[in-house]
Amino acid sequence: MNPLTPLTAAVCAVVVVMIAHDTVVSAVMLTFAVVTAVLSAVLSGGAGRSTGRRSSRQLRALGASLLLTVPATVSYALIYVPFSAEGWTTAGGLSLRFAAMTASGLVLLSFVDVDDLMCSLQLRVPAPLVYMVGSVVRLLPMARRRWSTIREVQRSRGVPDTWRARASCVLPLVVGLVVEAGHRSRPLQRTGIGDPGPRTLLDPVDDPWQERVGRRLLVLVPVFVAVTVLW
Structure with a gap:
């Protein structure tokens, strides 16, 4: 699957929930996110170790979205419940809407392969922008791997697992x-990533016509919802 397809679907899902602002739509999109994450984990559970790691990303994305909903729900309750007769109804509707937006967006985004996305965007946006976006997206997994390495070194030296020991990892992290960002920038400068001119992808990402048509149809969904709501 071309990475632009789940990316487009994620954006459209968030926009639809936001524009519709309807309890039924929010409930449907939240259910869709839950079913998608669970089915992805179940169907790819026996398809290999690498696929299993990919399937767990959908479950982690679902869990993260539900975790983000907790403080949002508390804030909605504090704002509306004490000052409105229908405070619980309003807070519940807004919480459901927030959960639907975050869950559907994050679960669909979890299907996006970052490397394929950067490769696909090279032909559509300027190369320096692609490098900047790719660096930001890869920052979290890079930080996670380096943090794990630092903690392993500490454990090998007999350092106990305390908050003070973890705080001491921040500076080397x-x-x-x-330092790693500096190392990666030098080969990119030699390739002329910021220079104008045509570029050739050695390993282009497949983009079948069915997916191109599907993305255009997906874009029409939030447009239709907006017209329906405004009408």
Whole structure:
């Protein structure tokens, strides 16, 4: 699947929930996100170790979205419940809407392969922008791997797992990320990533016509919802 397809679907899902602002639509989109995450994990559970890791991303995305909903629900309750007769109804509707937006968006985004997305965007947006977006997206997994390495070194030296020991990892983590960013920038400068001119992809990402048509149809869905709501 071309990475632009789940990316487009995620954006359209969030926009539809936001524009519709309807309890039924929010409930349907939240159910869709839950079913998609669970089915993805079940169907790819026996398809190999690498696929299993990919399937767990959908469950982690669903869990993260539900976790983000908790503080949002508390804030809605504090704002509407004490000052409105229908405070619980309003807070519940807004919480459901927030959960539907975050769950559908994050679960669909979890299907996007970052490397394929950057490769696909090279032909559509300027190369420096692609590099900047790719660097930001890869920052979290890079930080997670470096953090794990630092903690393993500490454990091998007999350092106990305390908050003070974890706090001492912050400085080498930041320094390591800055140094690694400098190492990655030099080969990119040699390739002329910021220079104008045509570029050739050695390994282009497949983009079948069915997916191109499907993305255009997906874009029409929020447009139709907006017209229906405004009408």
